[in-house]
Amino acid sequence: xxxxxxxxxxxxxxxxxxxxxxxxxxxxxxxxxxxxxxxxxxxxxxxxxxxxxxxxxxxxxxxxxxxxxxxxxxxxxxxxxxxxxxxxxxxxxxxxxxxxxxxxxxxxxxxxxxxxxxxxxxxxxxxxxxxxxxxxxxxxxxxxxxxxxxxxxxxxxxxxxxxxxxxxxxxxxxxxxxxxxxxxxxxxxxxxxxxxxxxxxxxxxxxxxxxxxxxxxxxxxxxxxxxxxxxxxxxxxxxxxxxxxxxxxxxxxxxxxxxxxxxxxxxxxxxxxxxxxxxxxxxxxxxxxxxxxxxxxxxxxxxxxxxxxxxxxxxxx
Numbered sequence: 001x002x003x004x005x006x007x008x009x010x011x012x013x014x015x016x017x018x019x020x021x022x023x024x025x026x027x028x029x030x031x032x033x034x035x036x037x038x039x040x041x042x043x044x045x046x047x048x049x050x051x052x053x054x055x056x057x058x059x060x061x062x063x064x065x066x067x068x069x070x071x072x073x074x075x076x077x078x079x080x081x082x083x084x085x086x087x088x089x090x091x092x093x094x095x096x097x098x099x100x101x102x103x104x105x106x107x108x109x110x111x112x113x114x115x116x117x118x119x120x121x122x123x124x125x126x127x128x129x130x131x132x133x134x135x136x137x138x139x140x141x142x143x144x145x146x147x148x149x150x151x152x153x154x155x156x157x158x159x160x161x162x163x164x165x166x167x168x169x170x171x172x173x174x175x176x177x178x179x180x181x182x183x184x185x186x187x188x189x190x191x192x193x194x195x196x197x198x199x200x201x202x203x204x205x206x207x208x209x210x211x212x213x214x215x216x217x218x219x220x221x222x223x224x225x226x227x228x229x230x231x232x233x234x235x236x237x238x239x240x241x242x243x244x245x246x247x248x249x250x251x252x253x254x255x256x257x258x259x260x261x262x263x264x265x266x267x268x269x270x271x272x273x274x275x276x277x278x279x280x281x282x283x284x285x286x287x288x289x290x291x292x293x294x295x296x297x298x299x300x301x302x303x304x305x306x307x308x309x310x311x312x313x314x315x316x317x
Contacts (some may be wrong), residue, residue: 053129058091058119059136065227069195069290073162074173075133075143079125081180083150089133091119094140094161125178138167138315145176147183156183164315169194169290195289197258202249203284204262209240212278220262220297222311229258229291231283233308235299237264240279241272247300249285256293260285263300 064070079085093115118141123131125147135141141162146155158176166172172189220233235244243265251258260283283297297309 054131055134056119056121056131057134057136059134061136064137066195066287066290069169070138070167071169071171071192073135073141073166075135075162076130076173076175077123077125077133077145078130078175078177079127080177081150082127083180084127085125085150085178086148087123087125087131087178088144088146089119089121089123090117090144091133091135092117092142092144094142135162138164140164143174145183147178150180158183158185160185160187196253197251197290197292198288199249199251199258199285200288201284201286202246204244204246205282205284206244207280209237209242209277209279211240211273211275212236216278218299218306218308220299220309222295222297222309224291224313227287227291229260229285229287229295231260231262231295231297231309232280233262233283233297234278234280235262235264237277237279239267239272240275240277241267241269242277242279243268244279244281246283248298249283251292258285258287258292258295259298260295261298261300261305264302 059072061067075089075091077087077089119133125131133143142159143162144157144159146157148155160174160176162172162174166189170189170191172187174185174187177184177186216234216236218233218235220231223230223232237244245263245265246260247263248259248261262281262283291313294310294312296307296311298305299308300306
């Protein structure tokens with residue numbers, strides 16, 4: 001699971017860290033406009049008639065693969081009343097809420113230990129102003145907002161669930177509006193152009209061949225990490241002296257599938273032991289744009305291909 005670092009800062013500082021020119025972070029920087037102080041500073045500036053807006057970022061952009069394919073979700077808190085309000089905000093990952101029902105985090109099985117919220121803070125929200133909490137990592141969240149009532153007598157609360165889906169090539173926003181007579185919540189989303197996966201680089205590293213045993217056979221395991229698809233596998237070859245070659249690494253846009261074909265290469269020695277061989281390999285495909293919806297791995301011998309593995313991309317957020 002990806003680490004849950006908490007970054008609190010402006011989108012401008014975030015872009016400097018992540019190098020996110022042209023990404024959703026740059027758009028937030030432009031639209032927020034005047035959220036230019038440190039997130040811990042409650043003072044913001046306004047330009048002309050526009051509202052002062054503070055922007056707080058939750059999550060680590062370095063943990064998000066292909067940021068252009070996963071725009072952040074914006075949780076906007078607006079005070080449209082005439083009274084300054086104090087707002088308590090807690091954001092939790094749905095993966096962590098409630099802990100493990102069968103075994104506590106301390107391993108004693110009491111189920112009482114829970115991970116701390118990703119973000120938890122009391123915010124001062126002046127009348128006529130807004131605060132935007134930017135949820136960077138494309139996971140499912142639950143946001144709990146509690147605000148003092150305008151007359152100071154009691155509090156009003158709202159809880160909102162934010163699913164993963166709005167992060168997939170979709171600009172999304174949840175707006176919580178505090179008025180004199182109540183609180184309103186509105187969620188909006190707009191589908192954006194989704195990048196197409198492109199193969200930026202491809203490599204194959206093969207181990208030394210050896211005589212295959214009874215349990216040796218063809219296998220392949222696919223992994224998605226750090227904007228790279230990696231395949232660890234083994235392939236039977238005519239002799240231990242035959243090499244392996246990466247015959248194909250191509251993306252099928254219609255099926256949203258990346259196909260990799262590992263082929264038997266030439267015999268690399270003039271003489272070789274007379275036995276069926278096997279060799280392990282690691283194929284690596286560096287991608288641009290986004291991960292494909294799936295990966296298929298083929299082994300090729302004598303011009304014929306056999307599909308060894310078919311794996312769908314499943315994010316681990």
